[in-house]
Amino acid sequence: MTPEEKDIKSKIDNLSDLDLFFNDSDLWKRVEGKLDKKKSRKNILALYWAAASIAIGLSFYFFLSPTIPPVDIATTKSTATSTPQLTPEIVIRTKTLIPKVLPVKNSTIPPAVMKDSVESYELNERLLSTDVETLSAIAKPIESTNFKDILQYPVVFKAQRVTSLNFPVIPDQMMERESFAKRALRQIKHFNTEGKIDLRELNIEPRNVWAYLERSFFHDTTKIISSKPLKP
Amino acid sequence: MHLNVTIQHCKVGDRKAQKALFDLFSKSFLRLGFRYLNDRQYAEDACLEAFTLIFEGLKTFDYQSDAQTEAWMKRIVVNQSLKILRRNRSFLFQALEADNEVEATDIGIEDDMSGREILDLIISLPDGYRTVFNMYVVEGYSHTEIADILNITESTSRSQLFKAKMLLKKTLITKKVV
Numbered sequence: 541m542t543p544e545e546k547d548i549k550s551k552i553d554n555l556s557d558l559d560l561f562f563n564d565s566d567l568w569k570r571v572e573g574k575l576d577k578k579k580s581r582k583n584i585l586a587l588y589w590a591a592a593s594i595a596i597g598l599s600f601y602f603f604l605s606p607t608i609p610p611v612d613i614a615t616t617k618s619t620a621t622s623t624p625q626l627t628p629e630i631v632i633r634t635k636t637l638i639p640k641v642l643p644v645k646n647s648t649i650p651p652a653v654m655k656d657s658v659e660s661y662e663l664n665e666r667l668l669s670t671d672v673e674t675l676s677a678i679a680k681p682i683e684s685t686n687f688k689d690i691l692q693y694p695v696v697f698k699a700q701r702v703t704s705l706n707f708p709v710i711p712d713q714m715m716e717r718e719s720f721a722k723r724a725l726r727q728i729k730h731f732n733t734e735g736k737i738d739l740r741e742l743n744i745e746p747r748n749v750w751a752y753l754e755r756s757f758f759h760d761t762t763k764i765i766s767s768k769p770l771k772p
Numbered sequence: 773m774h775l776n777v778t779i780q781h782c783k784v785g786d787r788k789a790q791k792a793l794f795d796l797f798s799k800s801f802l803r804l805g806f807r808y809l810n811d812r813q814y815a816e817d818a819c820l821e822a823f824t825l826i827f828e829g830l831k832t833f834d835y836q837s838d839a840q841t842e843a844w845m846k847r848i849v850v851n852q853s854l855k856i857l858r859r860n861r862s863f864l865f866q867a868l869e870a871d872n873e874v875e876a877t878d879i880g881i882e883d884d885m886s887g888r889e890i891l892d893l894i895i896s897l898p899d900g901y902r903t904v905f906n907m908y909v910v911e912g913y914s915h916t917e918i919a920d921i922l923n924i925t926e927s928t929s930r931s932q933l934f935k936a937k938m939l940l941k942k943t944l945i946t947k948k949v950v
Contacts, residue, residue, distance in 0.1 A: 545909045548890055548909055548910070549909060549910050549912070551885070551886070551887035551890050552807070552887055552890060552891060552894075552910050553910075554887060555803060555887035555888060555891060562798075562799065562802045562806075562812065562815075562816065564794075564795075564798040564799065564802065567798065567802075567816050567819060567820060568791065568794055568798070570816075570820050571794065571820055571823045571824065572787070574820065574824050575787075575790070575824065575827060578824070578828075579785075
């Protein structure tokens, strides 16, 4: 840099009469406004991010938690060769439904045994559903026991519901039959079909789930102890 | 308040410290922007953008000295000014064939000329000349740095400086004659 250039630089650096030309208080307001805007935008972004993550979390939660027992259908061809195979064997397995059992003191509960069933018919399919329910209606307090802790709690029985459906074969309508089977099992469970076997005779209509109900009953009660006190 | 302390407060977003830093440098930065842009409004826009970037950048800035901090901030202002210049106007740089004689040119500025008079001369230059002249003579960038920032060749930078000086010389001679 030449001496002349250095002189120019120093004169420019020390220039101050230009300052009146600018309104820096107005400029500061603009800078402040922009900083505030950035800050609020960051806050909004953080809020959106939090909301989005909650929404994603909830959707995953609801997506992963099953509302009805998922039906797993495995289709296998029969190995019988003497007669032409008319119907495939359909196996429906219901997921184990374990009822909420509150912690029990000084007692061990045997694990509930669930039945998976495979049954085949020549022309019809038989679907068997099992379910476990706590029969609070038949709950009784333990009368004769020496254990102090157990005396405080009533005894209930856990029952296994067995439901059989007898379906006609509808060729090329596997999906429809599957959804119908789901609906039937749900409806039968919902209305508590204990002792309603004869309903089949009264409801021979197409698409009526009761028409295909073969039997439904409770089976295999297991004694458990509930922490809920009995109502007088 | 020392610059170091002010910067420490600015890092955590203290509005008072930010105002103090703004008051300390706003005038010189506005002058700097004006020298490049020759427009008050543009200069203010450049400073606005520069201060926003400075306050953001201070969060990760490593303070070493006042001079280093000021140089860093000035560089941001210059970059913002160049950005506005690029956005609004087009540079026309022409390379000279002979580069060797470029450096030695003397403008002929007399000692009694005030800073304001010199500034008026500088801002009267065309955009390309003025930018290179400001960067080389006033800011002290090398031709390599100027070429890198403006995305031109070094010889173009030298020729722009030479032309700027020639034009200033011509203007000064004309003024003296008048």
